[in-house]
Amino acid sequence: MRIVAQEPVKHDELSNASSLQYEMTLAYSRTLGSASPFFEGLAGGVLRTTRCTRCSRTFFPPRRLCPDDHLETTWYELPGSGTVRVATRVYGAAPFGGFEAPYTLGIIALDGVDGAITHRILGDGVPEAGTRVAATFIGDEQMHPLLRVAFEVRSAL
Amino acid sequence: MTALPLILGIGMTPFTGHRLDSNLTDMVVDAAVQAMRDAGATTAHVDMGVASYESDHFNQSMSLGPVWNEAIGLTGKPLVRVEGGGATGALALQTARTAIMAGEARAVLVFGGETNGRSVDRATATEILALSADLDWETPLFGSFAAPYALMMTEHMRCYGTTPDQFAHVAVKNRREALANPMAHKGMTISVDDVLTSKVLAAPYRLLDTSLLSDGAAAVLLATEEWAVEHSTTYGQRPSVEYSGAGSATDYPRLADRDPRFLAHFSAKRTAARRAYKMAGITNPMSEIDIAEVYDSFSGAEVQAYEDLGFCDIGSGGTAAVDGRFDREGSLPVNMSGGLLGRGSAVGATGIAQAIEVVGQLRGEVGAAREVRGARLGITDTHSGVGAICAVNVFRRAA
Ligand SMILES: [Zn+2]
Numbered sequence: 001m002r003i004v005a006q007e008p009v010k011h012d013e014l015s016n017a018s019s020l021q022y023e024m025t026l027a028y029s030r031t032l033g034s035a036s037p038f039f040e041g042l043a044g045g046v047l048r049t050t051r052c053t054r055c056s057r058t059f060f061p062p063r064r065l066c067p068d069d070h071l072e073t074t075w076y077e078l079p080g081s082g083t084v085r086v087a088t089r090v091y092g093a094a095p096f097g098g099f100e101a102p103y104t105l106g107i108i109a110l111d112g113v114d115g116a117i118t119h120r121i122l123g124d125g126v127p128e129a130g131t132r133v134a135a136t137f138i139g140d141e142q143m144h145p146l147l148r149v150a151f152e153v154r155s156a157l
Numbered sequence: 158m159t160a161l162p163l164i165l166g167i168g169m170t171p172f173t174g175h176r177l178d179s180n181l182t183d184m185v186v187d188a189a190v191q192a193m194r195d196a197g198a199t200t201a202h203v204d205m206g207v208a209s210y211e212s213d214h215f216n217q218s219m220s221l222g223p224v225w226n227e228a229i230g231l232t233g234k235p236l237v238r239v240e241g242g243g244a245t246g247a248l249a250l251q252t253a254r255t256a257i258m259a260g261e262a263r264a265v266l267v268f269g270g271e272t273n274g275r276s277v278d279r280a281t282a283t284e285i286l287a288l289s290a291d292l293d294w295e296t297p298l299f300g301s302f303a304a305p306y307a308l309m310m311t312e313h314m315r316c317y318g319t320t321p322d323q324f325a326h327v328a329v330k331n332r333r334e335a336l337a338n339p340m341a342h343k344g345m346t347i348s349v350d351d352v353l354t355s356k357v358l359a360a361p362y363r364l365l366d367t368s369l370l371s372d373g374a375a376a377v378l379l380a381t382e383e384w385a386v387e388h389s390t391t392y393g394q395r396p397s398v399e400y401s402g403a404g405s406a407t408d409y410p411r412l413a414d415r416d417p418r419f420l421a422h423f424s425a426k427r428t429a430a431r432r433a434y435k436m437a438g439i440t441n442p443m444s445e446i447d448i449a450e451v452y453d454s455f456s457g458a459e460v461q462a463y464e465d466l467g468f469c470d471i472g473s474g475g476t477a478a479v480d481g482r483f484d485r486e487g488s489l490p491v492n493m494s495g496g497l498l499g500r501g502s503a504v505g506a507t508g509i510a511q512a513i514e515v516v517g518q519l520r521g522e523v524g525a526a527r528e529v530r531g532a533r534l535g536i537t538d539t540h541s542g543v544g545a546i547c548a549v550n551v552f553r554r555a556a
Pocket of ligand 1: 052053054056057066067068069072122
C-alpha cells in the first residue's frame with residue numbers, strides 16, 4: 001500500500017477536508033480446493049462431477065461430501081449436453097476477460113446430474129427455455145479455468 | 158406496557174455520490190448522535206452497540222465497529238458487527254431486536270454506513286461487487302450483478318408476460334419520490350421512454366433500471382418501553398413506534414442451484430415475509446400494510462418483491478406497478494424515500510435508512526411533500542445477492 005497523491009479538497013464553504021489517494025495491489029493465491037478435478041477436467045475437454053457412493057445422489061457443482069451421508073463422493077464423467085432453463089444477453093464485460101461483450105448467458109440443466117450451471121452460450125442469439133445445448137471446449141487462452149468450456153446450441157437432434 | 162422494542166431514535170446523513178467533507182466514521186457518528194438526540198437520551202444508558210457494514214474493500218479497513226463505538230461513547234459495552242450483503246442493515250436491526258427480546262439488553266444502538274460512492278473508481282467498484290457472486294462458479298461469467306438479476310427478470314417476463322415498460326414505471330416513480338427527500342442521492346424527473354432508451358446492461362435491464370452507489374450512514378436506537386420511560390426525554394411526546402416483527406430466510410446463492418419452478422421469484426423473501434408477518438400478527442399484507450420500503454436494487458426487483466411480499470397476486474406485479482397502487486396516492490405506497498433507485502444505497506446504512514423512512518412516516522414527521530397520511534403499519538424489505546439472504550422488518554405506530 002502506498003500513498004500516491006495528497007491534496008486538500010475544498011468541498012464547500014463549510015469544509016476544508018483533505019483527501020489521500022492510496023494505491024493497493026492485492027495478489028491472491030486461491031486454491032480451487034476439492035473442486036480442482038472439475039477444473040482440470042475442463043482443460044482436458046471433459047465435464048465431470050461427483051456422486052455419493054452410498055445413496056447415489058449426484059451433485060453439481062461437485063461436492064466432496066454427500067450432505068446426507070457425510071461420505072466422500074466419487075467422480076464421474078458427464079455427457080456435456082443440457083437444456084436451457086433461461087438465457088439473456090449481457091452487455092457488460094466479464095471481470096476476468098477471456099471473451100468479449102455482448103455475450104449470451106444462460107442457466108443450463110446438465111444431463112446426467114441433478115444440477116445446473118450458469119454459463120456462456122456461443123453465438124449472437126438468445127435461446128429459449130428448452131433449447132438443447134452441448135459443451136464445447138476452448139483453447140488455453142482463457143483467464144479463468146471455468147471459461148475453458150462454453151455451450152453451443154444443438155441445431156437438430 | 159408493550160413487550161416489544163420501541164424505535165426511540167432515528168438519524169441519518171444524506172446519501173450522496175461522494176462525500177468529500179466527511180469520512181465514514183464522521184458520517185456514522187453524525188447519524189448516531191442524531192439518533193440519540195432524537196431519543197433525548199445519552200449513550201451512557203445504552204447497553205450494546207451493533208455495527209452495520211458490508212465491505213472491507215470499499216471502506217479500506219477491517220473492524221470499523223470498535224472505531225465507531227469509541228467515537229460515540231460506547232466503549233466498554235458489548236459490540237457486534239453484522240454483515241449480510243444488501244440485507245446488512247436490516248439484519249443489524251434484527252440482531253438488536255433479538256438482544257432486547259432475549260432480555261440481554263434494554264437499549265441497543267444500531268449504527269452503520271458505507272462508502273459505496275466514489276471511494277474507488279467505477280471499474281474497481283464493479284469488480285468488488287462482482288465478488289458477491291461465487292468467485293469460482295459465477296463471477297468469471299458476470300460482467301456485473303445486472304446479469305443474474307436479468308436472468309430472473311427474463312424468466313418473470315416468460316412466465317407472466319411482464320414487460321420492460323411496466324418495470325420502467327418503478328424507475329420513474331422512485332426517482333420522482335427522491336426529489337421530495339432531502340436525504341436522497343439523486344431524484345430525477347424522467348419518463349418511461351427515458352428508461353427504455355437508456356443503455357442496455359443485461360437484457361431486459363438498462364442503465365436507468367439500476368440503483369445508485371452512495372456514501373452515507375444511518376443509526377437507530379431501540380429500547381424497551383421501561384427504558385424509554387426512564388431515559389428518553391422525547392418518549393411520549395409523539396407517536397410511539399413498535400418494532401413488531403422481524404423475519405429472515407436464505408436461498409441458494411447461485412441461481413443455477415435454485416428450484417427452476419421459482420426462478421422468477423425471491424423464494425426466501427416470501428419465507429422472510431411470512432415469518433415477519435406472523436410475528437407481527439399480519440394476516441392480509443395487501444390490506445393491512447400502509448407503507449413499505451422495498452429493495453429496488455433493480456426496477457424489476459421491486460416488481461418481484463410486490464409479489465413475494467404478498468402485496469399483489471403472483472405474476473401481477475407488472476400490471477400492479479402501472480396501475481398506481483404503489484404510488485403516493487395508491488393503497489400501498491412503496492419507496493416514498495426514493496428507494497435504492499433514487500435515495501441511493503450505502504449498503505451498511507440502507508436497511509437502517511429504510512426503517513428510518515418508515516418510522517418517520519408512522520410518526521408523521523417526514524413533511525407534507527412525501528407524507529403518506531394515516532400510515533400505521535409499515536415494513537422494510539432487503540436482500541443480499543439475488544435474494545440469498547432476505548430480511549423483512551415490521552413497524553407499527555403504537556398509539
Ligand atoms: Zn449420500
